Amino acid sequence: MHVEQLTAEFGGSRQVGIGVGPVLEKFQEVSRIVVLRGGGLGDLIFAIPAMAALKAAYPGATLTLLGTPAHKALLAATESPVDEVCVLPFAAGVRPGEEDAAELDAFFADMRGRRFDLAVQVHGGGRYSNPFLLRLGARHTVGTRTADAASLERTVPYIYYQHEPLRALEVAGLAGAFPVDLEARLAPADGVVPPAVVMDDDGGQPLVVMHPGATDPRRRWPVERFAELAAACAADGFRVDVVGDSSEQQLAEEIVRLAASSHVRSLAGKLDMGGLVSLLAVAAVVVGNDSGPRHLAQALGVPTVGIFWAGNVINAGALGRSLHRIHAAWVTVCPSCGIDVTQVGWTAPRCEHDDSVVASVGVQEVYEDVRSLVATDTGRQDA
Incomplete structure (x- = not known):
């Protein structure tokens, strides 16, 4: 696309460079x-690099994140580009839960009173999030957009299969921010x-x-595989901590039971x-599915071994392989009913089955990567 075409595409804004895409004025x-x-x-965590880029482009600006209680807790426990977190009210397509019209009105009144200069939507295709963003009353708006979503001042097409941090x-880049990091650093x-x-x-x-x-x-590696891996790590003399929130306690306890080793414990x-941040920061290696704690460990600079469905590698896989290893399962249909599982997103068909689509990943290859990364980590600590 030529500069003249880009100028027309983005409402007369001049292209000043190339980042992941066009970097505009x-x-x-x-x-x-x-x-x-x-x-x-x-x-x-996927949004952290974009927020770091915005802070670098506008060094005198304050950056407010509209996020969840878990986001607020994480950013209180880490150093990040975010200056303030405001917890989102329950709103369809933005934060699931029972909406309260009065609470929403009060939230938007508060936000408009802050007189934001720039509002950035990195929440999805925009069907729900773009109207939500527009109600903030910011002078400028940028974000992603599907064909059926409200338009913002500057948008890029939302196509599901794209690496989320990128x-x-x-x-x-639509707001003139060049990348500082391609992946999150916390x-x-x-x-x-x-x-x-x-x-x-x-x-x-x-x-x-x-x-x-x-x-x-469907993204969960079977408990039996985790238990076999934990037992092998314990036999090598490693300490193994299994983590999770309260809803994952049963998973963690079953791994501990099956591993049958005093070196394996549950902290779920x-x-x-x-x-969680403190624990991950001192780990030699973190093993996980495509999930928040694995992404957090990566952002903290801790080596990871990730077990991914192939489609999720495109959207969420680590870019490097010196510290981060990925094992992908190339499943394209539901193991129970055969429905195409590559059609993803809001409008994709979803069958009733929760069969793991990563069960084909073997324990031995994951174990070999764990041993390799532990040796690398030990060598680095001893140097």
């Missing part, structure tokens, strides 16, 4: 930026103290952290966000 006099990104931990960086915040349950080991042996959960149960449901 910056907006003038931007001192207050708001970013809309609900969803889970992974969804937030998608958000493409949106940031660090534990000052004053985040590991809880006693994290500190009650002497740390003499490498720690492998496992997370067996995922929002979509026992850690707050600061505790």
Whole structure:
């Protein structure tokens, strides 16, 4: 696409460079930026590079995230580009839950009173999120858009199969922000103290952290595979901690039971966000499905082994392989009914079955990567 075409495409804004996509002229006099990104931990982490780019492009601006309570807890426990988190009210397609019209009206009145200069939508295709963003009353708006979504001042097409951090960086480019990092970088915040349950080991042996959960149960590696891996790691003398929220306690406890080793324990449901950050930060390797804790470990600079459905590799897989290994299952149909599982997103058909689509990933190859990364981590610590 030529510069003249881009100028017409983006409402007369001049292209000033190429990032993930076109980087357009910056907006003038931007001192207050708001970013809309609900969803889970992974969804937030995918947006961190875009927010870092926006902060670099507008260094004097404050950046407010409209997110979830979990996002607020994570950003309180880490150093990030975000200055403030405002928790989203329940709203269709933005934050699931029972809407309260009065609460929504009060929220938007508060947001409009803040007089944001730039509002950035990295929440999805825009069917629900673009009208939500427009109600904030910002002077400028940028974001993604499907054909049926309300238009913003500058938009890029939302096509499901795109790496999520790069998608958000493409949106940031519409606001004149060049990439600073291609993937999220976080660090534990000052004053985040590991809880006693994290500190009650002497740390003499490498720690492998496992997370067996995922929002979509089809993305979960079978418990038996995690247990076999945990037992193998324990036999090598590694400590193994299995993590998860309270809804994942049963998964974690079953892994501990099947592994049958004193070196394997469950911390599921026992850690707050600061505790999870503290634990992941001291791990030698984190093993997980395509889920928030694995993405968080990667952002903290911890080596990871990820178990992914092939389609999710496109959207969420780590870009590098020196510290992050990926094992992909090339399943394209539901194991029970044969429906095409590659059709994803809001309008995709979804059968009633929750069969794992990553069950074909073998334990041995995951174990070999864990051993390799533990050796790398140990060597780096000893150097």
